[in-house]
Amino acid sequence: MSLDFSILLKFADALALGLWMTLKLTVLCVVLGSTLGFLIGLARASENALIRVPASVFVEFFRGTPVLIQLFWIFFCLPLILGVELSNLASATIALTLYMGAITSETFRASLRAVGREQMDACTALGLPRRVQITNVILPQAVLLAVPTLLSNCISLFKESALVSAVGMADLMFIGQNISNNTARPVEVLTAVAFLYFVIAFPLTRLVTRVEGRMLRKLAA
């Protein structure tokens, strides 16, 4: 068979539109999901079991099941339960936000733990009130420690966002698959789609490595 990558030029606009949708969805869910994850992370560190246990169940559920099922569940079941129509974008945003919230809460929890016990003891010794302990000592360090993992989570979410094509949302993957089915040229089109994902995700992974290196040096100093 002969490959003809020039057909991609005809579909450049459509692919760009899909990529734009993927990026929009990713950014939206990163912002909402990180906020949710931060709150859940705090809830999981709570001393009150009524807050801690539901938060833990939520996280285990979302980390323990495939994202595809979560997406299907929200797409097909949530409208039935709520009795309202949800747009594709709304369902996809809810699903990916909850997923991002679950993985990010683990990141925050780990970084909250990584702030040494000594720091807390020092706060107590200095007689700092609880609120100051949290906002001025623990949180700044925890957020800083969480940055590299948070960035990796963003990359994961960018990749997972391709799943929304399975429920018919017109993201990069969906448009790519459509073009490939209509032109019967899967090799060219799907390779181009993979390449587009790659050129965005790859520089981000390099960035994570660099940020991590800088953080390690900073913490060592």
Added chain:
Amino acid sequence: MDYTLDIGAVTRNLEPLFQGLAVTLQLTVAANIIGITAGFGLALLVLSRFAVLRVPAMLFVEFFRCTPAIVQIVWFFYCVPMLFNVFLGPVTMGILALGMNLTAFNAEAYRAAIQAVPKEHLDAGIALGLSPTQRVLNIVLPQALRASVPVLLTNGIGTFQQSALVAIVGVQDLMYQGKTLATQTYRPIETFTIIALFYLAVSFPVSQIVGYLERRRGLAVR
């Protein structure tokens, strides 16, 4: 909500779900066997001194880590038969696609574990007059392999969850059977909830084991 739950619609049809689970487990186990063995080989290539070996290995790893798994799977199912003129069964194709993805992730895990062995240990080996082979076999590998176990397990469950993606290309795994059942019975809530619980029932115990291993390791290092 004007929707009455009827779990019976699902529990009367558990047979196809169990068949699907068997396919899912088969995909997971086979992909893990590929990932754990080939991943180690690939990690050695990534750490190689020779650029001829190192660069292609790194490209392989980065490609799989930086593109969505669903793109890889769809690509594999559509393009491999066209490009190489090979036609394999859907389950075999699924195993190969998932296995290659896991190989890349496991190679990273092995690489990180090998590089995490402190330089002092190697220096000590040199000071004791151990040969390079002895240093690798008796100092680096035992520590690196032990350190990589939790990550390998986590990646293993990751593959278990990603295996649901093969439903999109028509492999009759748990997700596929669940989707079919939901359409046939018009019972999406019951069906999707129950298959989600199926997945959870497998991955939750494994993630607890990982947590236990990590805690134990944390204590041992301290």
